[in-house]
Amino acid sequence: MQFRYVLALCCCLVLQQASAVESEVLSDVEYAKVDGQTLLLDLYLPALNNSDDQGIVESGRGRPCIIFVHGGGWKGGDKKSAKQNAAWLVDHGFVVASINYRLTDTAQWPAQINDCYEAVRWVRRKSKTFGIDPDRIGAFGTSAGAHLAALMGTRIFPGKENVSSRVQSVCDWFGPSDLMTMPPNNVGNGRTAEDVAGSNGAKLLGATVREVPELAADASAMDHVSGNAAAFLIMHGDQDPGVPVSQSIRLHKKLVASGALSELHVVEGGKHGGVLFRTNEVRQRVLHFFQRSLMQNWNQGTGPNARFRVLHASAPTHWSVVRDEGIKWQVTLPGTGQSTVVHWGERIFFTTMKPVQRDSTIGSDIVAWCCDANTGKTLWKRDVAATHPLRLSGCFSDSTAPPPVTDGRLVCFFNASGTVACFDLDGKLQWSRELMTVGRSQPTLIRGVVIFIKQSYMPDEDGKFTHDHGDAPVEQWTQLQAIDLQTGEDKWATSCGANMGCVPLLMSRTDGRDVMVVGRGGGHSPPEKPTGVSMIDAADGKTLWTLPLPKFMSTMTYNLVGDDVLVFDAGNHLWVDAYSGKVKRQVSIVKNVPVRRHGAEGWKTETTTIANVKKPRSIIQQSNVLAGVYHYFRSYTEPWLGRVDSRTGRVEYLQLPVQMRPGSERQKDDLLWGPEDMDAKVFDAVKGARKKQAAFPITKWAFKENDMKDAAGNVVMGDQRSRGNGWGHHASQLPTVIGDYLYLPTMAGTVYVIRWDSEVLNEEAIVAINDLGPVGGAWNRASLSFAADSLFAHTIDRLICIGK
Structure with a gap:
């Protein structure tokens, strides 16, 4: 079923309007191999329920794809978390690619963002195979994954690339945007120098932010914001004990000041994830955002972003x-x-x-x-x-x-x-x-x-x-x-x-x-x-x-x-x-x-x-x-x-x-x-x-x-x-x-x-x-x-x- 979208592969394959192709999940698909480590993703493919769905695929335009990046402090987590956080988007016509990336026990910065870039390139290279539109790719991340997703939408790959790693939209859930000001990365409020040296941020960078400030800036979306940034939806709980909501507020302010499109939604009573991020209201916000930014619909006179x-x-x-x-x-x-x-x-x-x-x-x-x-x-x-x-x-x-x-x-x-x-x-x-x-x-x-x-x-x-x-x-x-x-x-x-x-x-x-x-x-x-x-x-x-x-x-x-x-x-x-x-x-x-x-x-x-x-x-x-x-x-x-x-x-x-x-x-x-x-x-x-x-x-x-x-x-x-x-x-x-x-x-x-x-x-x-x-x-x-x-x-x- 991996090639179900490539209708031209078999001349005898005819999709009748009355027949629906069910959604499916392709697990553990290799998207890269780096330093002997195989990087895998799970690909969630939407169903073809009606003639409009089939027409999109048959026309060659394909579906928009959302790359989901898991959290876990850059030291843990797994692509399986997409089942709870992002897989539901498949029911609304999106392809979802949930990726694993190198963690800090095997590699330090910028390995993590480079893996994310490579996942974007893989999606583009395989777009015809899986019925994906290579010009409509978004990123969605939670916590450390949101930190990477935000960088996917702001930081331009510094080297040469034959296939673009840019994304068109980013959904950022409670991710750190400025490593220099993250509390765990700084001495004070009971944190010792030893605590800071053992923080997740230090493990990501290979040293504390004070020791490698240029590297910390490179790993901070705040330092890469421009008017050419992707469209953003930033969601953060006002009671988050791990990543201060100020990280998201400051990023949002800088994005809109630059002329980029950004929305901020502060979840009242929300902590670092949890049940308040799994409500129907939250899902509707995420869905409407990706529909506006990736579906290429002009659903009202003012356009999908209501700003012409x-x-x-x-x-x-x-x-x-x-x-x-x-x-x-x-x-x-x-x-x-x-x-x-x-x-x-x-x-x-x-x-x-x-x-x-x-x-x-x-x-x-x-x-x-x-x-x-x-x-x-x-x-x-x-x-x-x-x-x-x-x-x-x-x-x-x-x-x-x-x-x-x-x-x-x-x-x-x-x-x-x-x-x-x-x-x-x-x-x-x-x-x-x-x-x-x-x-x-x-x-x-x-x-x-x-x-x-x-x-x-x-x-x-x-x-x-x-x-x-x-x-x-x-x-x-x-x-x-x-x-x-x-x-x-x-x-x-x-x-x-x-x-x-x-x-x-x-x-x-x-x-x-x-x-x-x-x-x-x-x-x-x-x-x-x-x-x-x-x-x-x-x-x-x-x-x-x-x-x-x-x-x-x-x-x-x-x-x-x-x-x-x-x-x-x-x-x-x-x-x-x-x-x-x-x-x-x-x-x-x-x-x-x-x-x-x-x-x-x-x-x-x-x-x-x-x-x-x-x-x-x-x-x-x-x-x-x-x-x-x-x-x-x-x-x-x-x-x-x-x-x-x-x-x-x-x-x-x-x-x-x-x-x-x-x-x-x-x-x-x-x-x-x-x-x-x-x-x-x-x-x-x-x-x-x-x-x-x-x-x-x-x-x-x-x-x-x-x-x-x-x-x-x-x-x-x-x-x-x-x-x-x-x-x-x-x-x-x-x-x-x-x-x-x-x-x-x-x-x-x-x-x-x-x-x-x-x-x-x-x-x-x-x-x-x-x-x-x-x-x-x-x-x-x-x-x-x-x-x-x-x-x-x-x-x-x-x-x-x-x-x-």
């Missing part, structure tokens, strides 16, 4: 829908829509409006879709009706705008006209509720609870939200709402209020608390007061603090770096303390800022001040995203991409062409840098339709305005501003960060690919400028999502899979 960012991934950077370059498949859709495509396994989910038979401006009924991720073929679709019509194809949102969420068993769809409906993955309705989800809401799933922004006052008969609610009572304020995914029942709601245009992201503070930040203040006289921001506890919705900001425009995402909440306020970038809610520092993003500009004579850098605008905002709504330590955004008044270095406060701008018109080949693509590049007839037609005294707005700079037609040729639009180019006044689709690249789509169908970690933000950072369709015919407001090495895009009339 995926680490250690590689997505396509060059494509053209017009030229059919780099396009895996595309499907014509009968109705307009703007939900981000959500992915799980072999399926994708999204929503469109119910098709119309004539030009239309408003609508309320949507269609929930489930399609095959590999082909775009429709698997099922369901009507989701509602009662409050909204403007079609709005440049701020419409009824289809909130993306679905899924946990791999259930999928929840949101009709912003007033209905939330949940189905199983075969399309069977589980429950449905009349709830008014805000169109710009980004529903977020956290351990079985769905959090979204709920609208309390309704639009008018034309689908518009009027200015009549400025003095509405608290009962009519827009709030964050949490419901149970399985039942649809309410779990909690906030009381502080949230603007309909703010985008709260699920984040983890350095104390391990899951939090979200909401904003208040914006257009159309919203009632929520005071204008400003509040941090809420994602477990119960309670307000932790509030920061009033006069005349605040809250329509942005809210990101956390270390203990700093990053906020744009008028022309300033703020760092707000995550515990007190006080402003720690601020920099101007409009005064004396450097911009790399394109002109007739090429590129040059200038220092300039951006002119004041009518409204107290300086960024395009919802255009900001955190990429590592850089807070990216797009200027509200200029065709500029900006970023703020969250460490130093340095502000940079880079001019981008506002639109790209695809040519017959990439070298012949046309770039529109300003109105001077517009076709004369288009310029005269657009300018002639405006008031003579009005300035020619950036939103109108285009080769051609969006025609706003669906696949049948009907104009489906309730807001003329949707004809704009995706710059200036509108609500941008949220940018996404995948691996080394930032993806910035515009409403007119131009997509910029930016190398986000460029040392200097200049033209060298522009990797590619791509299209999602012909100019005028590629309107979209969906973010690009990523799964299975492909990008998914959703435009006014089509669904697109970008990849090989």
Whole structure:
């Protein structure tokens, strides 16, 4: 049975959909031999229970693998402990490789970490044999094993290797992260020099930490943290008598400060392992973490990490829908829509409006879709009706705008006209509720609870939200709402209020608390007061603090770096303390800022001040995203991409062409840098339709305005501003960060690919400028999502899979 996953080995082997391949364990498999010692592992292989499972293996993508590293003070323990701690993950589609490594009675540092590296290489070399995806490998360890797992996620193998030993995620259970500060390694509190010399740490290093400080640092994850670290889940008991919880807290703080993804969960009453680490709640945390970091699903609009960012991934950077370059498949859709495509396994989910038979401006009924991720073929679709019509194809949102969420068993769809409906993955309705989800809401799933922004006052008969609610009572304020995914029942709601245009992201503070930040203040006289921001506890919705900001425009995402909440306020970038809610520092993003500009004579850098605008905002709504330590955004008044270095406060701008018109080949693509590049007839037609005294707005700079037609040729639009180019006044689709690249789509169908970690933000950072369709015919407001090495895009009339 060792080769059960290699279907090509035997042409007569046929897996029928109805037949399931049972899970199995391959014991005592040799993965290395070092100095005459054979190193063994146990390999736990998941079952193939359905066509989706078999499709993953048959496609060659394989399963993610978790390497389990046992504890035992580096002097004891055995791979068999995986049976209790990690083998259960096999039931959720993970391969588990539980390893033995050389103990301190036979070898000293760095033998132990080298064995772990070799186990990773073995998994990659054998990936085809056992149906493993070599690009999705995680590490999971307890105690001393967690110490090694943390190093697998932070320490880069110092030598040359033909097969990579890097892992993509780490689950660290109560492991030491800094050997220099571990109590058993230091004299004091009753410990003598003789005790320290006989400690487990001294046995690991071959000497005490004071005698070999450089070796101790090499064996400490704290000394290897960088923004390129694996994603981390760190769990530690607050009553641990062996490894102080401070070891995990400090590691978590350093990881998040570096820009890496890390979550910390302190188990109240927990000791060094024990029953509190075997609860269903703990298992759910571990499962959800590995699903987010290794499954390569995009299970919600904000992505698996709820931050529009995926680490250690590689997505396509060059494509053209017009030229059919780099396009895996595309499907014509009968109705307009703007939900981000959500992915799980072999399926994708999204929503469109119910098709119309004539030009239309408003609508309320949507269609929930489930399609095959590999082909775009429709698997099922369901009507989701509602009662409050909204403007079609709005440049701020419409009824289809909130993306679905899924946990791999259930999928929840949101009709912003007033209905939330949940189905199983075969399309069977589980429950449905009349709830008014805000169109710009980004529903977020956290351990079985769905959090979204709920609208309390309704639009008018034309689908518009009027200015009549400025003095509405608290009962009519827009709030964050949490419901149970399985039942649809309410779990909690906030009381502080949230603007309909703010985008709260699920984040983890350095104390391990899951939090979200909401904003208040914006257009159309919203009632929520005071204008400003509040941090809420994602477990119960309670307000932790509030920061009033006069005349605040809250329509942005809210990101956390270390203990700093990053906020744009008028022309300033703020760092707000995550515990007190006080402003720690601020920099101007409009005064004396450097911009790399394109002109007739090429590129040059200038220092300039951006002119004041009518409204107290300086960024395009919802255009900001955190990429590592850089807070990216797009200027509200200029065709500029900006970023703020969250460490130093340095502000940079880079001019981008506002639109790209695809040519017959990439070298012949046309770039529109300003109105001077517009076709004369288009310029005269657009300018002639405006008031003579009005300035020619950036939103109108285009080769051609969006025609706003669906696949049948009907104009489906309730807001003329949707004809704009995706710059200036509108609500941008949220940018996404995948691996080394930032993806910035515009409403007119131009997509910029930016190398986000460029040392200097200049033209060298522009990797590619791509299209999602012909100019005028590629309107979209969906973010690009990523799964299975492909990008998914959703435009006014089509669904697109970008990849090989």
